[in-house]
Amino acid sequence: MITLQNINxxxxxxxxxxxxxxxxxxxxxxxxxxxxxxxxxxxxxxxLNIIGLLDEPSNGKIEIKGQTVSNYHTKxxxxxxxxxxxxIFQSFHLIPELSVMDNVQLPLxxxxxSQKERNQMASVALESVGLNNRMEHFPSQLxxxxxxxxxxxxxxxxxxxxxxxxxxxGNLDSVMGNEIMNILxxxxxxxxxxxxxxxxxxxxAHKTHRLMRLYDGRxx
Amino acid sequence: xxRHIIKLIWNNKKNNFLLFVEMFVSxxxxxxxxxxxxxxxxxxxxxxxxxxxxxxxxxxxxLYSKDSLLVADMMTQLDIQLKxxxxxxxxxxxxxxxxxxxxxxxxxxxxxxIPNHTLTCETTEDxxxxxxxxxxxxxxxxxxxxxxxxxxxVVNQAFIDKNLGxxxxxxxxxNIGEEKKLVGIVETYKYNGEFVPNDPTVIxxxxxxDRNIMNVVLKMKPGTSIAFQEKLxxxxxxxxxxxxxxxxxxxxxxxxxxxxxxxxxxxxxxCSVFLFINVAMGLFGVLWYNINKxxxxxxxxxxxxxxxxxxxxxxxxxxxxxxxxxxxxGLIFAxxxxxxxxxxxxxxxxxxxxxxxxxFVLGLVLVCAFYPAWKGAQIHPATxxxxx
Ligand SMILES: Nc1ncnc2c1ncn2[C@@H]1O[C@H](COP(=O)(O)OP(=O)(O)O)[C@@H](O)[C@H]1O
Ligand SMILES: [Mg+2]
Numbered sequence: 001m002i003t004l005q006n007i008n009x010x011x012x013x014x015x016x017x018x019x020x021x022x023x024x025x026x027x028x029x030x031x032x033x034x035x036x037x038x039x040x041x042x043x044x045x046x047x048l049n050i051i052g053l054l055d056e057p058s059n060g061k062i063e064i065k066g067q068t069v070s071n072y073h074t075k076x077x078x079x080x081x082x083x084x085x086x087x088i089f090q091s092f093h094l095i096p097e098l099s100v101m102d103n104v105q106l107p108l109x110x111x112x113x114s115q116k117e118r119n120q121m122a123s124v125a126l127e128s129v130g131l132n133n134r135m136e137h138f139p140s141q142l143x144x145x146x147x148x149x150x151x152x153x154x155x156x157x158x159x160x161x162x163x164x165x166x167x168x169x170g171n172l173d174s175v176m177g178n179e180i181m182n183i184l185x186x187x188x189x190x191x192x193x194x195x196x197x198x199x200x201x202x203x204x205a206h207k208t209h210r211l212m213r214l215y216d217g218r219x220x
Numbered sequence: 221x222x223r224h225i226i227k228l229i230w231n232n233k234k235n236n237f238l239l240f241v242e243m244f245v246s247x248x249x250x251x252x253x254x255x256x257x258x259x260x261x262x263x264x265x266x267x268x269x270x271x272x273x274x275x276x277x278x279x280x281x282x283l284y285s286k287d288s289l290l291v292a293d294m295m296t297q298l299d300i301q302l303k304x305x306x307x308x309x310x311x312x313x314x315x316x317x318x319x320x321x322x323x324x325x326x327x328x329x330x331x332x333x334i335p336n337h338t339l340t341c342e343t344t345e346d347x348x349x350x351x352x353x354x355x356x357x358x359x360x361x362x363x364x365x366x367x368x369x370x371x372x373x374v375v376n377q378a379f380i381d382k383n384l385g386x387x388x389x390x391x392x393x394x395n396i397g398e399e400k401k402l403v404g405i406v407e408t409y410k411y412n413g414e415f416v417p418n419d420p421t422v423i424x425x426x427x428x429x430d431r432n433i434m435n436v437v438l439k440m441k442p443g444t445s446i447a448f449q450e451k452l453x454x455x456x457x458x459x460x461x462x463x464x465x466x467x468x469x470x471x472x473x474x475x476x477x478x479x480x481x482x483x484x485x486x487x488x489x490x491c492s493v494f495l496f497i498n499v500a501m502g503l504f505g506v507l508w509y510n511i512n513k514x515x516x517x518x519x520x521x522x523x524x525x526x527x528x529x530x531x532x533x534x535x536x537x538x539x540x541x542x543x544x545x546x547x548x549x550g551l552i553f554a555x556x557x558x559x560x561x562x563x564x565x566x567x568x569x570x571x572x573x574x575x576x577x578x579x580f581v582l583g584l585v586l587v588c589a590f591y592p593a594w595k596g597a598q599i600h601p602a603t604x605x606x607x608x
Contacts, residue, residue: 045606054523055602075527082525089605093520097231102224109224110525138231154524 001194002028002051002162007060009046009217020046021057022217030161031192033185035205038214044198045166047214051196052085052164053077065161082110086155086193088165092147094139100126100150101135107158125153129183145176152183156193163187165197169204181207225537236542239506243546246499247581251554253492254580255573259565260485264478266418269376269408270319271352272470274444277319278436278456279466292429298459299428302438305455307448310439312350313428315342318435319351319411320473327397329383336383338396339419341411342426348374350439358390358404361425371424374404379420396422413477437470496584503588511535511596518596519604528597535593536586543585547578 009021020043028034036044049055050062053069062070069080086107094103104122113121126132129149139147148168155163165184169177181204187193197208205211213220229236283291295313302311317323317339325340347353348360361372370393380388393399400422408418426432440448449467456465511518518531526534554574558567 049602049605052523054519054605055600078522078525078527078530081523087523093516093605095517095520097228099227102227105224106521107524109221110521110527110530115223158525 001030001032001065002026002196003061003063004051005061005063007047007050007057007062009043009050009055010058019217021050024060024219026212026219028194028196030194031188032210033188033195033208034197034210034212035208036196036198036212036214037200037202037205042214043217044214048164048166048196048198052087053081078110082107082158084160084162086158086160086163088148088151088155088163088168090167090170092139092144092151092171094147094150094154096139098138099135100131100137100139100142103139103150104153104157106154111158121157122153125157126150128156129153143176144172145179148172148176148180149183152180152187156187156191160193162194162196165195167198167200169199169201177201177204221534222537225534225541229538229542235510239503239539240542240546240549242499242502243543243581243585244550246496247547247550247577248554249495250492250577250580251550251570251574253488254576255565255570256488257485258573258576259569260415260481262569263417264414266408266410268410268414268474269353269406270411272319272474274440274442275351275470276438276440276449276452277468277470277473278438278452279318279321279434279468280436280456280460281434282462282464283433284431286431288431291431291433294459295429295433298436298456301455301459302436305451307441307444308438309441310346310350312344312347312437313426313433314344314347314435314437315426315430315432316434317341317411319437319470320413320468320477321435322412322477324412329396337420338379338383339421340396341409341421341423342432343423344428345425347423347437350437353406353409356405356407358402361403361423363425363427370399370401372403373400373422373424374406375402375423376409376418376421377405377407378418379422380405383420400424413474415478415481500584500588503585504592507535507539507589507592508595511592514596515599515604518599519601522599522601523605531597532590532593535596536589539589539593540582540586543582547581551578 004024004026007021007024008019011018011020024047036047038044046055050057051064053072057070060070061068064080065084069077072080095106101119101122104125105118108118108121123132123135126135129152131146131149131153134142134146139150142150148171152168163184168184169180172180184195184197185207188195195208197204199205299311302308317325318341326337327340328335328337330336345361345363348355353360355374356377358374361374364371373394373396375394380386384394388394388402390402390404392402394402409421409423410416410418452467457463521531521534551574554577557563558570558574561567563570
């Protein structure tokens with residue numbers, strides 16, 4: 001499903017050069033739930049961004065669903081992200097001016113769909129995270145856990161085959177965190193969605209199929 | 221997508237309100253300024269209708285208080301003397317409303333209850349040749365041979381259009397208080413200067429011996445030196461036994477007559493350019509700030525599959541939509557002025573000014589928005605999502 005070969009990522013500024021990722025090789029199978037752990041600054045987000053085509057590796061090769069996406073142009077990556085990838089972030093990244101319903105529809109705006117189709121798909125997604133009674137609310141009217149559920153609905157609304165979650169429970173208390181974790185587990189089991197999740201929580205990591213540890217840009 | 225953008229504008233109304241007001245006010249000011257400029261430009265685009273180079277004018281303003289026989293004698297003398305001078309090519313005479321006098325004599329006639337205002341001037345029969353007035357149609361009037369002869373008149377095109385409704389026949393009689401015979405048409409005769417509107421005007425005959433003569437116009441040989449004026453002064457003083465006359469160069473008078481309007485127009489233009497540079501920089505700054513504040517939104521949209529073009533289109537539609545709203549709101553006010561003839565200016569001019577303002581404001585906003593939007597679209601999705 002996902003293959004990374006010899007991925008390196010260097011950040012250069014005028015004064016220093018940081019090696020964020022050092023020769024990463026990774027294979028993730030279809031339907032697999034992989035968690036990534038490691039101390040702060042070890043390169044977890046960088047790795048996830050590279051898999052999500054939000055960032056380019058300095059060198060190395062990425063294959064997703066049999067396609068060498070590391071050679072893609074920006075327009076192709078945009079289309080690929082839109083169709084195959086869903087993102088969940090630690091700080092939710094909801095647009096405050098938009099209602100829950102409109103936030104969830106965001107990925108669908110970049111597809112050729114009618115308003116009716118978008119409403120329908122968004123309703124289904126919101127229902128699966130248990131928020132169909134909050135559709136007209138605005139993000140500021142929701143709790144942290146609810147916000148993250150909106151973000152999950154947004155990630156799954158386009159039916160992507162891969163979900164990338166960067167510390168999705170990092171801003172939540174343990175009750176809400178577990179709620180989110182259960183939704184992700186259910187997604188993985190029922191829809192066979194491939195999930196890669198960065199976490200700081202050992203318990204959550206142990207509920208996934210496989211754990212990868214990073215330290216200072218290297219795999220342990 | 222449009223609905224999505226309308227929601228974004230509406231739900232962000234607090235931030236958008238100031239921008240809206242700025243665009244609304246700019247639009248209204250521009251409507252006024254551009255209509256005023258266009259109004260004046262249209263006026264100067266119409267020629268004066270006569271020549272001013274190498275023309276001198278002599279103002280004699282006390283003839284009417286003298287005995288008419290005396291005046292007749294004096295003017296005959298003056299005419300003979302002036303025509304003897306080799307530097308003077310032609311001489312003719314007018315009554316009060318002479319070139320750049322600022323005087324306006326009007327008559328009003330009613331046409332089916334609608335008042336027609338007409339400017340009237342009287343000149344001698346050779347005035348058109350002294351002033352190089354070219355006729356569009358017909359000929360200049362002649363000196364009447366008998367007292368019973370109806371006066372012949374020359375009118376301008378504005379008279380034909382506004383007072384005769386465009387319908388006329390040369391050598392037919394028209395009524396301007398009295399019956400006059402229409403013998404010729406000039407395009408314009410803006411004797412009070414470039415910026416004076418080309419109002420309906422009738423020019424008719426006055427004998428050079430009349431007490432109502434106020435002005436002598438001279439066509440000089442090209443290159444006549446200013447020293448000749450001394451001789452001229454002597455001639456006039458000798459004949460009129462008076463020194464209460466003024467000699468003017470018509471080129472100078474012409475410049476003087478438009479000087480103030482040029483100053484007003486230049487100041488207005490400078491102010492508007494300054495205003496719009498400020499508006500443009502303000503808009504640019506606000507948009508730059510807004511788009512920068514939305515870096516994480518841009519990154520998020522890109523993560524969700526938006527292309528650079530999607531991002532640019534979104535911002536341009538947002539700001540363009542807001543500008544369109546401000547302009548429509550402004551139009552509701554602006555359009556009242558020509559619609560209900562609140563100001564006595566040709567409504568065509570105001571519609572043109574308003575139309576220009578619509579295009580200018582929308583264009584300016586889009587131009588100012590383009591760079592910030594384009595720059596925003598270049599934001600790397602990974603960096604924008606990290607901030608917060
Ligand atoms: N845009 C950047 N420019 C320079 N250095 C960066 C940038 N992004 C991340 N880094 C560095 O790369 C390393 C890995 O960062 P990151 O992947 O965010 O770590 P984390 O494991 O905490 O998610 C860190 O040392 C960080 O300082
Ligand atoms: Mg991180």
